[in-house]
Amino acid sequence: MKDIKNICCIGAGYVGGPTMAVIADKNPTIKVTVVDINAERIAAWNDENLDNLPIYEPGLAEVVSRARGRNLFFSTEVDKAIEQSEIIFISVNTPTKTYGKGKGMAADLKYIELCARQIAEVAKTDKIVVEKSTLPVRTAEAIKTILNQTGPDSYRDGVNFQILSNPEFLAEGTAITDLQEADRVLIGGDQTPEGKEAIQALVDIYAAWLPKERILTTNVWSSELSKLTANAFLAQRVSSINAISELCEATGADVNEVAKAIGMDSRIGPKFLQASVGFGGSCFQKDILNLVYIAKSLGLSKVADYWEQVIIMNDHQKIRFASKIVSTLFNTVSGKKIAFLGWAFKKDTNDTRESAAIYVADQLIDEQANVCVFDPKVKIQKMYDDINYLDSRTDQLNKRHLQVVSNPYEACKDAHAIAILTEWDEFKDYDWQRIYDQMKKPAFLFDGRNILDRKKMKGIGFEVYSIGKA
Numbered sequence: 047m048k049d050i051k052n053i054c055c056i057g058a059g060y061v062g063g064p065t066m067a068v069i070a071d072k073n074p075t076i077k078v079t080v081v082d083i084n085a086e087r088i089a090a091w092n093d094e095n096l097d098n099l100p101i102y103e104p105g106l107a108e109v110v111s112r113a114r115g116r117n118l119f120f121s122t123e124v125d126k127a128i129e130q131s132e133i134i135f136i137s138v139n140t141p142t143k144t145y146g147k148g149k150g151m152a153a154d155l156k157y158i159e160l161c162a163r164q165i166a167e168v169a170k171t172d173k174i175v176v177e178k179s180t181l182p183v184r185t186a187e188a189i190k191t192i193l194n195q196t197g198p199d200s201y202r203d204g205v206n207f208q209i210l211s212n213p214e215f216l217a218e219g220t221a222i223t224d225l226q227e228a229d230r231v232l233i234g235g236d237q238t239p240e241g242k243e244a245i246q247a248l249v250d251i252y253a254a255w256l257p258k259e260r261i262l263t264t265n266v267w268s269s270e271l272s273k274l275t276a277n278a279f280l281a282q283r284v285s286s287i288n289a290i291s292e293l294c295e296a297t298g299a300d301v302n303e304v305a306k307a308i309g310m311d312s313r314i315g316p317k318f319l320q321a322s323v324g325f326g327g328s329c330f331q332k333d334i335l336n337l338v339y340i341a342k343s344l345g346l347s348k349v350a351d352y353w354e355q356v357i358i359m360n361d362h363q364k365i366r367f368a369s370k371i372v373s374t375l376f377n378t379v380s381g382k383k384i385a386f387l388g389w390a391f392k393k394d395t396n397d398t399r400e401s402a403a404i405y406v407a408d409q410l411i412d413e414q415a416n417v418c419v420f421d422p423k424v425k426i427q428k429m430y431d432d433i434n435y436l437d438s439r440t441d442q443l444n445k446r447h448l449q450v451v452s453n454p455y456e457a458c459k460d461a462h463a464i465a466i467l468t469e470w471d472e473f474k475d476y477d478w479q480r481i482y483d484q485m486k487k488p489a490f491l492f493d494g495r496n497i498l499d500r501k502k503m504k505g506i507g508f509e510v511y512s513i514g515k516a
């Protein structure tokens with residue numbers, strides 16, 4: 047059996063950082079090095095002040111403070127880490143392609159390929175290479191070809207590579223508990239004696255804290271496809287309840303009551319039925335588009351159309367929310383201040399990738415509204431970057447129409463309307479009477495997350511719109 051003493055992970059992002067921190071915490075005898083080409087990010091991971099870690103996740107700082115400097119290290123020395131490790135995780139980004147064939151749909155695998163080439167160049171001893179990034183089914187084949195056919199001739203013959211697929215199922219905002227108490231860990235590998243030995247080496251690392259029944263082993267292709275499938279199913283649930291929310295608004299049914307009623311059926315279950323302004327995050331849209339692209343590439347047009355509908359519904363929900371604000375405000379928001387509470391794509395994270403807030407703001411800025419945002423964790427510059435990146439409008443116009451403040455009361459003062467875009471718990475505890483008193487009247491409240499007590503808000507005097515309620 048392989049004796050694992052050194053692990054490295056290429057990519058110190060939302061997955062690589064927390065995942066390796068938990069692996070190091072639970073395996074104190076294994077040295078875990080997380081490497082990244084982004085020196086600023088590595089410096090933040092090494093910052094003595096744990097408030098400056100590059101990622102905000104509840105519980106992360108505690109885990110990092112226990113393991114960092116003991117057996118957890120963050121570094122920019124990628125080659126050195128590859129050379130020293132028996133297991134190399136690849137956890138780099140796999141965004142949707144923005145150019146060429148598959149533009150707007152396929153996963154861009156250039157960062158993965160660069161990693162594979164770098165490993166092939168540097169490795170002088172046998173390596174287990176683990177796909178931690180989310181990848182299209184059959185990517186392991188390409189990685190294997192690169193590993194076996196590139197790199198200096200002098201070492202190529204003597205070095206053996208085993209490729210494993212070990213997708214990550216953590217959700218942001220709950221990453222640490224998702225890792226510590228994972229429903230399951232999935233490990234796909236070759237069903238050869240060498241493949242099985244590699245699988246066992248990785249099983250042993252997770253078995254340091256997870257019961258064996260939760261560590262599932264499969265062939266590589268099942269593992270790769272299961273990750274895309276899991277995200278597609280989860281996103282589909284959100285789009286399904288959001289589709290019903292529009293029907294509720296038209297009929298007088300209440301989407302929360304419908305969700306509760308169907309969720310009590312044990313075949314359906316209560317989770318992931320929260321109607322919202324639309325799902326965001328770096329994964330759902332990207333992974334479904336990838337699934338759609340794969341299905342199309344294989345000529346499976348009905349399969350592709352089926353899953354694409356989940357994205358179409360989600361886009362519709364974001365547009366519908368912004369349009370509702372405009373139509374309710376007497377069909378014009380030009381020159382009106384609209385306060386946004388929340389910019390992150392969900393609570394308890396500072397991540398804004400694909401956040402519904404960005405798209406709703408964009409639509410309102412098109413209507414010349416003045417959007418004023420407060421988010422408890424997202425950095426101010428990040429919000430400006432998000433809105434500038436999204437659109438071809440000039441930076442100047444965006445700056446004029448998007449203001450970011452560091453206090454919720456300031457965001458809401460003199461606003462014609464407030465829109466809740468993220469379900470941060472602290473929003474429920476605000477002094478809503480004070481907020482109401484300082485707003486233009488009529489004071490409109492658009493609760494895109496259904497987190498506020500509608501009756502209480504109406505009692506204060508707000509005109510309230512909640513998702514899926516007439």
Ligand code: NAD
Pocket residue numbers: 056057058059060061062081082083084087124137138139140157160161178179180181214215216217218328329
């Ligand atoms: P991220 O953008 O936060 O981090 C990726 C990191 O990889 C970046 O810091 C980047 O600098 C680094 N990188 C890129 N190329 C590199 C190279 N050649 N050498 C060294 N470093 C390099 O991305 P993420 O959110 O951590 O996602 C990573 C992967 O995990 C993606 O495939 C994603 O789909 C998947 N995933 C993400 C989540 C999530 O919640 N974010 C959950 C499960 C799976």
Ligand code: UDX
Pocket residue numbers: 214215216217218219277280284317318319320321322323324325326327328329330391392393
């Ligand atoms: C998702 C998957 O859950 C996770 O397993 C995978 O590893 C990465 O992608 P993440 O995107 O971090 O995780 O968060 P998630 O909790 O899934 O939420 C995604 C989006 O859906 C958020 O915008 C969230 O607000 C929204 N959502 C979720 C709803 O609108 N309603 C729900 O009921 C659940």
